[in-house]
Amino acid sequence: MTTNAVLGNGRVGGNLAAANNLLAHDLDGTGPMLVAVHGITENRSFWNPVRLQQHFRVLRVDLRGHGDSPRTSPFGIDESVEDIHHLIESLGEGQSPFVVGHSLGGVIATAYAARYPTRGVVNVDQSLRVGPLPAELVATVRGEGFADFVRTLFAQLYGELDPELAADIERRRAVDQEVFSGFWTPLLDWDADTLAAWSRRTTSLPPDVPYLSLHGTDPGGDYTDWLTHRIPGAVVEQAPKHTHYPHLAQPEWFASRVHQFFSA
Template identity: 45%
Template sequence: MTGTPDTAAPLVLAHDISGSGPLLVLIHGITENRAAWDPIDLTTDFEVLRVDVRGHGESPVEEPFDPLTLAADVHATVEAIRPGAVPIIVGHSMGGIIATAYGSRYPVRAVINVDQALALGDMQAQVKKMEPLLKSPLFPVLVGQVFRSMRGVLPAEQNTRLKKLRRPRREVVLGVWAPMLTQTPEELAKTVDETVAIPDDVPYLVIAGLDPGAEYVEWLRGRVPSVTYEVWEKTHYPHLVEPERFVARVKGFATASGE
């Protein structure tokens, strides 16, 4: 998440694709992989492309890990599979930042961000406090604590499933969080502005579980006027707590967006 990604060669990511209909891309969260989406079946209404983000799953571990580079990887994968396709992009957690960056740079039908706040300046002090532990042998313990703090009402079976598929890589986590660790507040604000440059005519849905509050929503509306903001169950994984509701909401939002 540092620097300008234009010099990084985009990767065609490890992926799977199934279903029929408009192309819809699913992007997972940090330390996870495309299997995180297993309980979500959108294949009846969409051709669903699930990717392993750079540094995750079966995709290569290659720097850099800034959001525009990660979005470029997703776009390269879309172009390799369905040249010229204009997809719906859905991202959870880190994937929500990547989905937003994709919508800021490439043609999309709509963007859906699942529980990822984009005001990274608000997170900067917290992440900097964790830096010594991130770089210590306690890194796996810290990652586990972070996920436990966000579990909320996630059912035990889903929590166990996610724990088994997570593969924390220190260099990837540090790379994804690099702007908050290395940039000044002014530099980080510029990074955020580049990432959250959604065109006014692109439908943008946020499904929040851990709601950052009214002040954040006001901040987001000032940058993405098209945003629809919803608060669901109190967890970082609202889509896994209510998968049927999530599938119906994605379908409804896509239909309202012109699908």
């Protein structure tokens, strides 16, 4: 079986969702609801190899501007939180979800738990410690150097990921400068004080929400101390393989770890 066949396209029901101004999504499995949130430039099909539906009723979404979801500005983290909550309410599930997010999705998962009742969060390889970007980098992201910047950025993140899988991700990601810049607005446009205040709000989770920060790359030697100061009780772990995509590098292991963490 080829890597492309493993990942599939996962795009079912997108037109109906768009017509109802909801995020494109699919819902599969039995058990408590778990929302799976993809990274920037990706879509819900990137979760296909991770069989979380063995343990959960899995709601996979395409963020706005991604996959089959409406391309409606503004594109951003706070907007995505509201999109996801609106979708959950429309489904009438009647329960607070677990939320798992990769990369940008890890920030959105965290922000969701800070705003709405959530049973637990797994943040996959996304540091929450951020600061404003230098002016020259802002100009690159906003300007003609954007495509080269994105290629270089992602090339640095594959690490120990199987080269065939890395190449498939590269082929299938959709890079849109307006969407990308929109989600990066806090880093591109906000001053340090505004960004810091937003970061504190985003990490102000209720103390009883289990939180796992699972890293395939190094978040920094003092990151555990920083995160547990923000989110007391947070667990910081290193995945077995060094890559920004630990959930794709070892999908069975990842699904088992998520189930174990949420069952503790």
